[in-house]
Each structure stands twice: as structure tokens, then as C-alpha cells.
Amino acid sequence: MKKLIFLFILFTTIVKLEAQQSETLTAEQMQEDINYYFDFLKNNHPNLYLKYSPAQYDSLQQETIKKCTLPLTHQAFNKVLFDLNCYFDGHTRIQSNYLWGNNKSFYFPYFRILNDSLFLNNEIIQTVNNMDMKEVIRDIEKGASSWENHPNFNETRVNLYTSLYLSTFYNIKPPYYLQLKNTQTNKIYVDTIAERKPTADFNLPFQFKFYPEESIAILFYNSCALSEEAQKGLKKALDIAFKKIKKLKIKYLFIDLRLNEGGSIMNNELIFNYLKSKKYVSTLHVKANIHTIPQAIAELQERNRLYLEKNKSNFWKTFKMKRLIKKLNKKIPSVLSTGIDVLKEKIPANRRGFKEKVFVIQGRKTFSAAVKFTLATKQQQVGLIVGEEGGGPVCFSADGTCYDLPNSKISFSCPGTYAWQTPEIPTKNGFLQPDIKYDVFGKTLEIEDYKKIIQLSKALEEQ
Structure with a gap:
């Protein structure tokens, strides 16, 4: 029933x-x-x-x-x-509320986009089922990409949407017949890609893996978007894993963020609680749209009023809140005129965390709150960044909310704040650079990869 x-x-x-x-x-x-x-x-x-x-x-x-x-x-x-x-x-x-209908995503091999050409290994894809693929990709890029994202991240999004676009807007479904041009011989030929299930990305939000004989532990941190239940699960898993790390006397911890496309930075803090770090002091600048400031101030003042009402019998809590309110009120004119709040940020050192070597692996899919994880790794001197450039810059508009358009009910997301810190961590075009460049995209890293990264880190220390 x-x-x-x-x-x-x-x-x-x-x-x-x-x-x-x-x-x-x-x-x-x-x-x-x-x-x-x-x-x-x-x-x-x-x-x-x-x-x-x-x-x-x-x-x-x-x-x-x-x-x-x-x-x-x-x-x-x-x-x-x-x-x-x-x-x-x-x-x-x-968002794509009404785009796909009943069309589903089919398998299509991952291709690189270089200089307006689509590369499948050493071949250039010219057509799919007689459709010019350059035209299709230009169409997909309009909706899938963003000027702010790293080109490699945009490339992954284009690949994600390719089969959906082909089936929905071009009536092309498997089997795919690809006209390919070999870059070395210039030979043109047709190859067939039959329908098959794609190899799914590992989609658990987090998991540990241990190599005790090599003194290596790996935390696959695949998402910062965790439900309340998943948060509790992460806390429990971290507690168990770091007790095991201590018992096994693990010397090398790898934190893999290659599949992590973001969520809440608050979940990052759960992990940093277990890692040794140095004190970090900075000035945090938080910008909001000036049209939203009056309401935000009114909501904050109401929360403060309720706090004082609730704790009016507690002299110490009331004293501290009144002192804080006085400081906040002094800043209101400046925030109202500029939309920018300036805060001193002091993150204390964590001397009780994991004291051995930490490697944070980032890839082209590392995005949003996961990029903030890599940034905090550098700021607090937790460990080394390994891999390639991440999918997004270190400074971006965040704290987004979803809304609906009034007539069509199509959804859209809009961020609420834009934040940056001084002093700035060095970047290239806004993207955090790895300390150790290593080919990590689309690979299942084996024990030999981890050992090679460790050797590269030792060579880096000797420079």
C-alpha cells in the first residue's frame, strides 16, 4: 500500500x-x-x-x-x-527548476576545454551525432560558468551539464557518435560512446582511512554542507579517529578536499579543533549592501534588548552586554554610510592538536567554504597545501539565501556579505596556490602518491 x-x-x-x-x-x-x-x-x-x-x-x-x-x-x-x-x-x-523535465543525465567522458577546443586525451571533439560541439559548449558555458570561478571549476560544471543539454535542447541521447581529430596525426575518425553508468564521485561527506604501516591517515572531507545529524556524526568520527591517530602514532595526516564544493565554514572549525595551529590576528572587513544595513541593525538591537531583558538579574552579563552595545552604537554611522563593518579578529593558538605533519589536498572542485578551509590552513600555519588551484578565489560574496521570482517561481540565490582580511595571504589572481603542485584531478590517490608527496615536502624544507 x-x-x-x-x-x-x-x-x-x-x-x-x-x-x-x-x-x-x-x-x-x-x-x-x-x-x-x-x-x-x-x-x-x-x-x-x-x-x-x-x-x-x-x-x-x-x-x-x-x-x-x-x-x-x-x-x-x-x-x-x-x-x-x-x-x-x-x-x-x-537555478534550473524547470530546465530538464524528465531528461536524465547520461554518461559522457570528461573533456578539457583549451583555447575553444574540446580535448579528449589526444583527440579534439569536433561533433557529437553530427552536432558541432563548440556551439553546444558555448551554450552550456552561459549557464554553467561564472566569471569569478577558476576556469578549471567552470570546466567541471560544463562537463556536469553536457549530457543534460544534449538531451534537453538538442535531442541527442546515447549512443554518442563522436567525430574526433587526432592532434598528432590530424586523422579524423568517428568513435562511439555507448550508454553506461558513470563512475560516481565518492559522496559520503567525510571518512577516514588509515595506513598504520606507513604512519599515514587520510580524512576525506567531501562536504562542508552538513545537517545537524551529520555534524554530530563528524564530531564523533573526529574524536574516535584522532584517538586512533594518537594510539597508532601517526606522523602524516592528509585532509582531502578535492570533492568539497562548500557549505558552512562552522563545520571546518570542528576539524581545526583537532589540529595544532598558531595564533592568527587580522582585521576582518565585512561588506553588506547599504540598503540592508538598517534592518540588520534593527534586528541586532532587538536581539540585544531581549538578551538584556533575559539576563537583567545577572550584573556581570548585563555589564558586558551594555559595554558591547556601546561599542556597536559608535560604529553605526560609519556602517550606515559605507556598508562595511571592521572587526579585529584573534584566533588563539591550538597547542593541543595533532602535532605532526598535515597536508591539505585541494583540487579544481574545491569551492566556497572548502576554499576557506585551505585559507585558514595557511593563516594559522596548520600545514601544507597540495594539488592544484582551487575552484574559487579566497575572497567571495557568501552567506547566500535562495529566493523565488514572483510569477515563474524560478529560484535564485543571492549572497548577503562580502568579506576580506588584512594582512592578505598571497594569491595568484585571487586563487590560493598549492605549496606542492601535484596531479590530483580525477585520480584515486594510492599509498605511493602519499609517500611521494611526503618526499616532496621534505625536499621543500631543504630549499
Whole structure:
């Protein structure tokens, strides 16, 4: 009976989605949604004009409206808006609520994008089922990429969407017939890629692995987006694992962030509690949209009032809060005019944490809160960064929330703050550089890889 109920709910959900996709939106409804989106970002985004000027966004807004002068389905309108993503930072995105319908993702081999060409090993992909792939990729890049992301991260997103785009917008499904050109011989030939299940990324949020005989432990930290239950699981796992690390006298700890695309930086702190670190003092600058400041101040003042009311019988708590409120009130005029709050940040040293060598492995998928993990590793001198450049810069707009457009109900995300610290940690074009460059993308690292990284670190110390 439960199975029948589940199937009925699934069927009605699919029917409802299909109905919404086929429903048309009027030009007036779409114009209202487009204006709502751009106005919302202007009034809420903390650092919207980092790349493009207000005039450029106004022009983009009008161009988008011109594409919607006739009624469109939810799916077609979602595609128009999705194509805007390349013009915004990595945390400001139109979602794909109505894009895919019943189409599913098929296996397609990972390809590199270099100088507008698609490389599959030593071959250039020219067409797929007689469709020019350069045209397809240019289409995908509009929605999948962001000007802020590392090109390698954008490449992974393009690969993620390729089969969905082929099936949804080009009616191309497996088997795929690829016209390839060999870069060494210039020979052109056709190869077939039959449908098969992709090798899934390891999707547990965290897991430990031990090589006691080599004195090596690995923490696969695959996500900073943890539920309350998962947080409790991580705390428990860390406690058990570090007791085992101590018992086994582990000398080398690897923390693998290659699959970690972010979440909450608060979960990072659970791990840093177990790692030896040095004191770090900095000045933290937090920028918000000036239109949001008055409400934020009012909410903070109300929380402070409730705290004082609750603790009015406690002299010491009341005294400390009143002193803090006095300091905050002095800053209000400056914050109201600039939208920037300046704070002194002092992170104490952790002398009781793991005292041996720590290696943090980053890759092109390392993004958002996971990048903040690598940044804190450098700031607090916890260990060495290994691998390649991460997927996002160390400074970015964050603390995002999802919203819905009023008519189409298409979802979009908008960050709330933009933060940076001084003194700055050295970067290249905003991206944190590895101390030890090592080929880690798409590889299952074996014990020999870890041993080689250890040897490279010793050579680095001797320089």
C-alpha cells in the first residue's frame, strides 16, 4: 500500500512539473520577474559591481527583456534566465527548476576545454551525432560558468551539464557518435560512446582511512554542507579517529578536499579543533549592501534588548552586554554610510592538536567554504597545501539565501556579505596556490602518491 501511495505521489509530481513546464508566461509576467531579479540584486547583493558596472547590468537587463516579448513556457523562460549566470559571481545564480523535465543525465567522458577546443586525451571533439560541439559548449558555458570561478571549476560544471543539454535542447541521447581529430596525426575518425553508468564521485561527506604501516591517515572531507545529524556524526568520527591517530602514532595526516564544493565554514572549525595551529590576528572587513544595513541593525538591537531583558538579574552579563552595545552604537554611522563593518579578529593558538605533519589536498572542485578551509590552513600555519588551484578565489560574496521570482517561481540565490582580511595571504589572481603542485584531478590517490608527496615536502624544507 505504501509503495502504491509513493508511486501515486511521484506520478502526480511529474504530471504537475510537466504542466508547469508547458504553461506559458506572458511578456508582462516575464518582464516583472526580470526586473524583480535585477532590482533584488541591486538592493541586496553586497558587492554586485566587482566585475561589471551598473550601466552594463542595466543593458543586460534590457537585452533579457527583449528576448521575452512573446509568451514563453516556464522551461524556455528558465533557459533565458539561466544563461545570465556567466555574468554574476559564483554564489549568485539562477537555478534550473524547470530546465530538464524528465531528461536524465547520461554518461559522457570528461573533456578539457583549451583555447575553444574540446580535448579528449589526444583527440579534439569536433561533433557529437553530427552536432558541432563548440556551439553546444558555448551554450552550456552561459549557464554553467561564472566569471569569478577558476576556469578549471567552470570546466567541471560544463562537463556536469553536457549530457543534460544534449538531451534537453538538442535531442541527442546515447549512443554518442563522436567525430574526433587526432592532434598528432590530424586523422579524423568517428568513435562511439555507448550508454553506461558513470563512475560516481565518492559522496559520503567525510571518512577516514588509515595506513598504520606507513604512519599515514587520510580524512576525506567531501562536504562542508552538513545537517545537524551529520555534524554530530563528524564530531564523533573526529574524536574516535584522532584517538586512533594518537594510539597508532601517526606522523602524516592528509585532509582531502578535492570533492568539497562548500557549505558552512562552522563545520571546518570542528576539524581545526583537532589540529595544532598558531595564533592568527587580522582585521576582518565585512561588506553588506547599504540598503540592508538598517534592518540588520534593527534586528541586532532587538536581539540585544531581549538578551538584556533575559539576563537583567545577572550584573556581570548585563555589564558586558551594555559595554558591547556601546561599542556597536559608535560604529553605526560609519556602517550606515559605507556598508562595511571592521572587526579585529584573534584566533588563539591550538597547542593541543595533532602535532605532526598535515597536508591539505585541494583540487579544481574545491569551492566556497572548502576554499576557506585551505585559507585558514595557511593563516594559522596548520600545514601544507597540495594539488592544484582551487575552484574559487579566497575572497567571495557568501552567506547566500535562495529566493523565488514572483510569477515563474524560478529560484535564485543571492549572497548577503562580502568579506576580506588584512594582512592578505598571497594569491595568484585571487586563487590560493598549492605549496606542492601535484596531479590530483580525477585520480584515486594510492599509498605511493602519499609517500611521494611526503618526499616532496621534505625536499621543500631543504630549499
